[in-house]
Amino acid sequence: MQPVVTFEDSRRLTGFNLYFDAVGAVLESVGEIPDATLLLAWKTRIERVRIQLGWPTGHVLWREHASGASLALSAPVDQLFTATEVNEWAWLASIAAARRETFHAPGHAAAWDDDSALHTLRAFSAAEHNPKLEVLLQTATARQLTALLDEDELSIGLGTGSMRWLLSDLPAVESIDWSGLRDIPLALITGSNGKTTTVRLLAAMARAHGRKVGYSSTDGLVIGTENIEAGDYSGPAGARAVLRHRDVELAILETARGGILRRGLGVSRAQVAVVTNISVDHFGEYGIHDLDALAEVKLVVAHTLGSSGLLVLNADDELLVRRAEKLHCAIAWFALDDNHPILLGHRERGGVTCGMRDGNLFLSNHGAAHDLGKVADMPLTFSGSATYNIANISAAVLSASALGASVATIIEVLANFGAAHSDNPGRLQHWQLGSLQVFLDYAHNAEGLRGLLDVATRQRGSSRLLLVLGQAGNREDKEIRELAQVAASFHPDHIVLKDIDGMLRGRAAGEVATILRDELVRAGLSSDAIVECLDEFTAARSALAAARAHEVLVLPIHGGNARNNTVVLLDQLLASGWQPGTDLPAA
Numbered sequence: 365m366q367p368v369v370t371f372e373d374s375r376r377l378t379g380f381n382l383y384f385d386a387v388g389a390v391l392e393s394v395g396e397i398p399d400a401t402l403l404l405a406w407k408t409r410i411e412r413v414r415i416q417l418g419w420p421t422g423h424v425l426w427r428e429h430a431s432g433a434s435l436a437l438s439a440p441v442d443q444l445f446t447a448t449e450v451n452e453w454a455w456l457a458s459i460a461a462a463r464r465e466t467f468h469a470p471g472h473a474a475a476w477d478d479d480s481a482l483h484t485l486r487a488f489s490a491a492e493h494n495p496k497l498e499v500l501l502q503t504a505t506a507r508q509l510t511a512l513l514d515e516d517e518l519s520i521g522l523g524t525g526s527m528r529w530l531l532s533d534l535p536a537v538e539s540i541d542w543s544g545l546r547d548i549p550l551a552l553i554t555g556s557n558g559k560t561t562t563v564r565l566l567a568a569m570a571r572a573h574g575r576k577v578g579y580s581s582t583d584g585l586v587i588g589t590e591n592i593e594a595g596d597y598s599g600p601a602g603a604r605a606v607l608r609h610r611d612v613e614l615a616i617l618e619t620a621r622g623g624i625l626r627r628g629l630g631v632s633r634a635q636v637a638v639v640t641n642i643s644v645d646h647f648g649e650y651g652i653h654d655l656d657a658l659a660e661v662k663l664v665v666a667h668t669l670g671s672s673g674l675l676v677l678n679a680d681d682e683l684l685v686r687r688a689e690k691l692h693c694a695i696a697w698f699a700l701d702d703n704h705p706i707l708l709g710h711r712e713r714g715g716v717t718c719g720m721r722d723g724n725l726f727l728s729n730h731g732a733a734h735d736l737g738k739v740a741d742m743p744l745t746f747s748g749s750a751t752y753n754i755a756n757i758s759a760a761v762l763s764a765s766a767l768g769a770s771v772a773t774i775i776e777v778l779a780n781f782g783a784a785h786s787d788n789p790g791r792l793q794h795w796q797l798g799s800l801q802v803f804l805d806y807a808h809n810a811e812g813l814r815g816l817l818d819v820a821t822r823q824r825g826s827s828r829l830l831l832v833l834g835q836a837g838n839r840e841d842k843e844i845r846e847l848a849q850v851a852a853s854f855h856p857d858h859i860v861l862k863d864i865d866g867m868l869r870g871r872a873a874g875e876v877a878t879i880l881r882d883e884l885v886r887a888g889l890s891s892d893a894i895v896e897c898l899d900e901f902t903a904a905r906s907a908l909a910a911a912r913a914h915e916v917l918v919l920p921i922h923g924g925n926a927r928n929n930t931v932v933l934l935d936q937l938l939a940s941g942w943q944p945g946t947d948l949p950a951a
């Protein structure tokens with residue numbers, strides 16, 4: 365008997381996405397990879413129901429991948445819940461017809477009876493239809509204003525030029541003072557590593573330029589210099605929260621892979637978009653199994669730029685260089701070497717670049733090369749050793765310049781940003797406790813850990829290296845093992861394995877640590893050098909207690925509470941003159 369092909373992750377797409385520059389719905393097939401006949405039957409049903417519901421012609425497409433297929437359709441913006449029902453029915457009805465099987469969930473369209481299903485879907489569509497919303501969105505589009513929509517509210521305009529209303533109490537078009545609505549400049553920052561640092565640095569440059577900045581990131585929401593909400597706000601909800609804040613004059617939005625795949629982008633227009641880099645991370649989710657597919661997801665941000673926006677790309681990333689050949693927007697390139705062939709050629713064609721030459725960072729635009737200063741003197745680079753932060757700096761420089769910041773402003777910020785722990789919390793923070801060097805960072809994948817350990821071990825000499833190591837549970841086993849392989853390649857003398865609070869994501873407590881231990885031992889580390897302490901803050905304390913003078917301790921800490929507690933402890937140890945090898949204060 366053939367296995368049943370069903371689905372998971374049926375969801376609305378509320379913005380530009382991997383499949384099309386429109387809103388709609390998508391589901392992920394599970395089981396065997398569907399054949400062309402089944403997919404064509406699904407598409408035929410979608411198109412037939414679209415006509416019956418009076419929807420305009422739109423996208424109906426599938427994307428095959430290693431674990432099945434993603435099935436997506438576009439739909440009117442006030443029909444997205446109905447679109448998920450249409451998608452699920454069309455898929456299950458196609459399976460039922462092909463396999464002579466019956467699927468039914470009470471309250472949903474009947475997969476075995478087209479007439480009954482259409483009656484149900486029409487009822488869903490009628491209940492969701494919102495004529496007032498439709499007119500308001502059409503008017504906003506005609507006036508070139510951004511509209512943001514969620515389950516409860518509609519807003520038109522952005523930041524200082526925005527207004528918002530409950531969907532249950534929408535105004536008439538003629539009652540709105542449209543002259544008071546406007547959009548504000550905004551930048552989207554994505555990539556595998558370096559997003560949050562780039563967001564924070566760009567925000568500092570925009571503030572120094574005189575703008576009231578709002579930004580969203582993995583660590584929370586910030587308006588001006590006030591952190592108004594902690595947590596991961598790197599998706600569309602975080603974008604809406606910033607863009608609806610009436611104090612915000614310029615917005616910077618960290619845009620993570622997960623949000624793009626789950627819902628799509630939070631906006632349809634931006635002045636600047638950045639892709640910092642592409643590396644292995646989160647494979648296996650939503651049909652993304654390789655770097656090419658991941659790059660395609662990240663580059664959805666380019667769809668917001670139109671003819672006037674700027675895409676900032678990393679010329680040291682071969683995948684981005686290859687992908688850029690198919691893009692039609694303006695591009696600015698950065699690289700560690702200002703004489704990189706991509707940068708040289710781009711400047712010859714009048715393009716904008718940023719790179720390092722003879723130890724200094726240069727911004728080149730409009731035929732002029734601006735010396736931004738000695739890289740080793742920029743605090744964020746840790747005396748020039750943090751090459752990944754040189755890349756993040758270059759991305760922020762190009763973005764800030766495109767958003768109007770002067771060269772003098774950029775130079776001033778680069779000379780100071782990163783000197784205080786409050787500038788970039790949780791990212792390459794450093795404490796010297798006596799002769800013990802302690803590094804705290806968010807490094808959350810193999811490439812991030814490699815960069816962090818490369819910086820930290822430059823301080824090592826012949827002393828011991830201690831490391832806390834863990835990974836979120838939604839990574840494939842292969843990714844977890846790759847993280848352990850990177851750790852092992854730096855020959856740590858003592859490793860404390862941890863879980864990440866709130867990030868087990870379906871795995872049992874200690875399961876990730878077991879995989880890490882197995883791979884570390886397989887790579888040649890002694891099992892005696894590995895201890896397990898699943899609570900993240902307790903793991904950090906354990907590593908500190910084991911550290912001795914002249915050693916290097918690396919703490920990739922991911923949970924918000926664990927990181928805050930660790931920072932408080934490290935600050936306390938520094939202030940008290942604590943010496944490694946002595947007792948820690950009570951927890």
